[in-house]
Amino acid sequence: MQTIQNIQKCINENIAVMVYFSAPTCNVCHALKPKLLEAIDANFKEFKIQSVDISLNEEIAPHFGVFSIPTVLVFLDSKEFLRKSRHMSVDEVIREIKRPYEIMTS
Template identity: 45%
Template sequence: MKNICSLDEMENIISEGNPLLIYFSGENCSVCKVLKPKIEEQISQNFIKMELYEVKADIYKEIASKFSVFSIPTILVFFDSKEFFRKSRNISIAAFIEEIRRPYSLFVD
């Protein structure tokens, strides 16, 4: 997972239109630390062309507020530069994977 450190950088990445997952986490968030490797593993196995990025919401508050992220962990998924999917706090990995499987196949295949 690559880190995003500015609002401009995030907007540029989104504007490229690639399948994109942005993971908002925090330095002191134990759930975030447990969930991150699971998300990385599942995305790399199931969605090879999806790019992964992380935003430390407690450090880069401007980015979090611009994208209305007020709790962590939060996952945003973008297809064709548009937010398609958003999950916060209690995230089921299996349900998450199933929810993005169909749109991913439509946009990528």
């Protein structure tokens, strides 16, 4: 089970982390997630991905200031770099991460 501490530890110990917030009742979440995870995996080898089902642990989302789903938080070098909620495209997320990620990992 995910906890705030587990997620924070992952963010602090890895160069690039994506936290994906969703819920079982969210159709958009389920459509977007596999496409997004596949694109992250294909483009960014160093990324760690944390998936948070907000229905299982209701404290995590507000801790990170997340109040709508799906929401994607991207942390680079332990700092929040990108926050996308609801209406996002996979290409848009990849495009926004690509340059800073390449600079950090080159």
